[in-house]
Amino acid sequence: MxxxxxxxKPDIDNDIAEELIRTAKDRIKLRVGYYEDVFPSELESIVVEVVCAMYNRMQLNQEGVDSERVDVFSVKFIANLLDEYDEELEAFKRKVHEEELEVSGHAKLRFL
Known part of the structure; x- marks a missing residue:
């Protein structure tokens, strides 16, 4: 990754990039309830996009700040970088759950 x-982001320091990658992977694993050691390749693109967003915020020295006005001192914080990926993360969770059911012999019966 x-x-x-x-x-x-060719100007990013390797150590910073590695830390941001680790952080993004940890957050994604917690969000989807994935506790295996090997990170799923299906989620790597989300990690890359989140890392780039995290780095952009670091560069602006405004980590977590969406907007700021000097005259009124209004700061709007971004709730969560992963929110825009909820649909993809939920689809991954469903896939993992279905695979677990198949392995355990409790696969769903689907009517067409």
Whole structure:
């Protein structure tokens, strides 16, 4: 994944990129309830996009800040970087759950 991040953000320091990748992967695993050691390749693109967004915020020295006005001192914080990926993350969770059911012998019966 580091190579993919470096293609999008060639000026990023490798150590910072690795830390951001680790953080994004940890958050995604918690969000989808995935506790295996090997990170699923289906979610790698989300990690890359989230890392780029995290790095952009670091560069602006406004991590977590969406907008700020000096005259009124209004700051709007972004609730969660992963929110825009909820649909994809939910689809992954369903897929993993269905695979677990099949392995355990409790697969769903579907009527067509």
């Amino acid at each position: 580091l190579n993919r991040v470096l293609i999008r």
